[in-house]
Amino acid sequence: GAVVSQHPSWVICKSGTSVKIECRSLDFQATTMFWYRQFPKQSLMLMATSNEGSKATYEQGVEKDKFLINHASLTLSTLTVTSAHPEDSSFYICSAPGRPAGTDTQYFGPGTRLTVL
Amino acid sequence: AQRVTQPEKLLSVFKGAPVELKCNYSYSGSPELFWYVQYSRQRLQLLLRHISRESIKGFTADLNKGETSFHLKKPFAQEEDSAMYYCALSPANAGNMLTFGGGTRLMVKP
Numbered sequence: 001g002a003v004v005s006q007h008p009s010w011v012i013c014k015s016g017t018s019v020k021i022e023c024r025s026l027d028f029q030a031t032t033m034f035w036y037r038q039f040p041k042q043s044l045m046l047m048a049t050s051n052e053g054s055k056a057t058y059e060q061g062v063e064k065d066k067f068l069i070n071h072a073s074l075t076l077s078t079l080t081v082t083s084a085h086p087e088d089s090s091f092y093i094c095s096a097p098g099r100p101a102g103t104d105t106q107y108f109g110p111g112t113r114l115t116v117l
Numbered sequence: 118a119q120r121v122t123q124p125e126k127l128l129s130v131f132k133g134a135p136v137e138l139k140c141n142y143s144y145s146g147s148p149e150l151f152w153y154v155q156y157s158r159q160r161l162q163l164l165l166r167h168i169s170r171e172s173i174k175g176f177t178a179d180l181n182k183g184e185t186s187f188h189l190k191k192p193f194a195q196e197e198d199s200a201m202y203y204c205a206l207s208p209a210n211a212g213n214m215l216t217f218g219g220g221t222r223l224m225v226k227p
Contacts, residue, residue, distance in 0.1 A: 032213065034213070034214065034215070036217075042219070042220075043203060043217045043218060043219045043220050044161075044203070044215075044217045045217075046214065046215065046216065046217075049214060093160075093161070095161075095215075097213040105163055105166075106163065106213055106215060108153075108160050108161040108162065109160065110160045111160065
């Protein structure tokens with residue numbers, strides 16, 4: 001089946017630094033990927049839709065200058081948390097629709113836990 | 118905007134008992150509804166979707182448009198069903214974008 005990976009799985013950084021999280025579709029191409037954020041004991045909240053070769057679409061309330069998304073290839077989307085602060089600490093999860101194109105099945109990455117000190 | 122509500126954060130049942138995890142939604146159009154499951158230390162994965170009308174691991178869910186509900190049911194719970202369950206909605210023509218409910222933790226006791 002389709003597999004989505006994320007790297008790193010866990011990162012700790014100092015306040016003010018930037019952190020890049022990668023999301024890869026391992027055995028299929030994804031023109032669209034989704035980035036979610038999950039706080040402890042809460043549900044997943046969609047942050048943005050990553051579109052290959054074009055700008056990401058951000059959900060209301062998500063700062064596009066803080067959460068930079070780049071979808072440079074059909075198998076890779078990156079989320080960069082710029083000038084991270086403790087309130088950005090969270091679990092970040094990406095997903096991608098599996099093959100064939102247009103299927104409604106989403107495949108999720110294992111998530112990346114970000115802790116900002 | 119669409120919304121998904123799972124009224125129970127925690128549901129605890131004994132092995133062999135019936136299970137019903139509730140999900141209600143609000144959306145003006147015709148949505149696609151899903152149930153996702155997350156077992157301990159594993160990633161989120163699709164359990165079932167309403168358009169397939171299938172039974173997975175003994176679970177079924179029927180879309181009730183009149184009551185705007187998509188409750189997940191299983192007649193006899195097993196210990197291995199213990200997990201976090203999320204109901205999710207994808208608006209029509211939304212390109213697979215999902216809105217999740219708050220999740221329900223199911224604990225099946227021996």
